[in-house]
Amino acid sequence: MLKPNYKVSGLELWLWRKTAIQAAIAAEISPMEVDWLLLTIANLDRLALRLESFKTWQEIPVQFSLTDLEQLWKRRLDDRLPVQYIAGMTAWRKFQLTVSNAVLIPRPETEILIDLAVAAANDEVKTGHWADLGTGSGAISIGLAEVLTDAMIHAVDISPAALAVAETNAENLGFRERIQFYQGSWWQPLESLKGQFSGMVSNPPYIPSDTVLTLQPEVVKHEPHLALDGGKDGLDYIRHLINVSPDYLRPGGLWLIEMMAGQAEMVRELLVSNGNYGNISIHADLAGIERFAVAYKENIV
Numbered sequence: 001m002l003k004p005n006y007k008v009s010g011l012e013l014w015l016w017r018k019t020a021i022q023a024a025i026a027a028e029i030s031p032m033e034v035d036w037l038l039l040t041i042a043n044l045d046r047l048a049l050r051l052e053s054f055k056t057w058q059e060i061p062v063q064f065s066l067t068d069l070e071q072l073w074k075r076r077l078d079d080r081l082p083v084q085y086i087a088g089m090t091a092w093r094k095f096q097l098t099v100s101n102a103v104l105i106p107r108p109e110t111e112i113l114i115d116l117a118v119a120a121a122n123d124e125v126k127t128g129h130w131a132d133l134g135t136g137s138g139a140i141s142i143g144l145a146e147v148l149t150d151a152m153i154h155a156v157d158i159s160p161a162a163l164a165v166a167e168t169n170a171e172n173l174g175f176r177e178r179i180q181f182y183q184g185s186w187w188q189p190l191e192s193l194k195g196q197f198s199g200m201v202s203n204p205p206y207i208p209s210d211t212v213l214t215l216q217p218e219v220v221k222h223e224p225h226l227a228l229d230g231g232k233d234g235l236d237y238i239r240h241l242i243n244v245s246p247d248y249l250r251p252g253g254l255w256l257i258e259m260m261a262g263q264a265e266m267v268r269e270l271l272v273s274n275g276n277y278g279n280i281s282i283h284a285d286l287a288g289i290e291r292f293a294v295a296y297k298e299n300i301v
Contacts, residue, residue, distance in 0.1 A: 006065045010057030013042065016066060017049075020073050027077045040087040041069075063087075080217040092139045093146075097169050099137055102161035104227045106139040109285040110203055110258055112292065114143035116283055117201055120254055120294050127151055128198040131248070133186050133241065134158075136227060138166030138179070140201055145170075145178040151198065153179045156189055159226060186240060187248050194247055199254035204237040206230040206260045234260055238267060246276035251299035256292065264290035271295050 017038060021031040035049050041063035048054045064072065075081040084090040084105045090097055092106040093114065099105055118126075127150040132141040135155035145153050153175075157163050163181050170176045182189035190197075207228045213220055219228070230236050238257060245255055255277065259267055264282045271277045277295040285291040 006062050007059040008062055008066050010054045010060055012066055013038070013060055013062070014052060014055040016069065023073070023077055029077065033076070033083045037073075037083055037087055040089050080221055082218045082222055085222060092137075093143055095139075095142060095169075095173055097137050097139055097142075098165060098172065100161075100165055101222050102159060102224060103137040103165050104223050106137055109287075109291060110139065111143070112283070112285055113140060113201055113203065113256060113258060114147060116292055116294060117144060117199060117254065117256055118147050120256065121148070121199060122252075125198045125252060125254055128250075129154060129193055129196050130199045130201070131156065131187070131190060131197055133200060133202040134204050134227070134237075135166050135181075136162050136203075138169040140203060141166065141179045142169060142173055142175050144201060145175040151178075154182065154190055154193070155179050156182045156184055156186065158183070158185050159224070162224075162227075186237070187244050190248065195250055197248050197250060197253055199256070200241070200245055200249060201256045202241055203258040204230065204241065206234045206238060206258070206263065208232060208234040230260075233266075234263065235266060235270075238263070239270060242267075242270050242274050242277075246274070246297055249297040251297055253297045255295045255297065258292055259290075261289045261291070264293065267293045 017034055020034045024031045024034055038044050043061045044054055054060060072086045076083055076086060082105060084099050085101055088098060090099050090105055093111050097106060126148050130144055130151045130153050132153060132155045135141050135157045138155060141153045141155040155166055160183055163183055167181055170179045205228050207230055209229050209232055212225060212229050268280055268282060271280050276297055278298040280295045282290050283292040
């Protein structure tokens with residue numbers, strides 16, 4: 001959590017919270033976002049919020065002045081600015097990650113990529129070099145670094161602004177020595193390590209171009225389209241990763257991606273027709289949507 005810079009009275013914050021909740025309901029925004037924001041930017045806990053005991057506190061350290069908080073919440077209501085961008089933080093797995101509009105807000109379903117990587121990797125593959133391609137906020141790299149303690153993680157993103165966020169998160173969470181960062185397109189910055197990677201994990205852009213502008217206004221207006229738009233059918237970058245990754249993975253190396261609902265069968269067909277992959281499997285997220293594809297580079301003789 002960022003260091004609070006301001007102090008407000010409990011009564012002032014209580015009045016702001018009451019008004020903000022009413023405004024959220026009127027704007028058809030979940031009122032739970034108000035308490036999430038206060039938990040993130042102020043020295044409050046869930047019990048104090050639920051009991052409203054903070055109302056009598058003399059002062060409460062907060063990240064913003066009350067005026068700034070009111071203006072930011074107005075942007076949430078009127079401009080659909082995501083609450084995570086207001087706070088500059090979001091929770092992902094057990095981490096608090098810094099976020100800005102340079103990166104996609106990490107989603108809970110993407111956490112499953114880390115669990116799948118651990119489940120799919122044998123002891124040999126859990127070591128050595130791993131790639132996180134299109135790292136964004138660095139969430140996947142940090143998740144991998146936590147669970148693959150004997151691996152070196154190589155995080156790539158084409159956006160310098162996104163890499164700056166990812167490096168900040170790695171530094172803040174104590175993983176800077178375990179993750180190397182590269183600016184560039186997909187595998188391109190890692191050419192010197194061709195054939196040496198034990199695993200590759202990616203959450204690439206996979207939304208069809210003509211679908212991007214139909215997404216929620218929070219996404220369309222504020223999240224980077226570079227990280228969303230996957231071309232005409234949404235599969236441009238997944239095709240690229242299927243075609244290029246065999247040159248970088250060692251035999252038995254793990255290939256793991258997130259994809260959009262409805263893309264699973266096509267991704268499976270692309271992996272099969274490539275001829276370099278075996279033991280291909282599709283996995284659902286917590287909502288039962290086929291969201292992830294796992295494959296291994298076969299030892300082609």
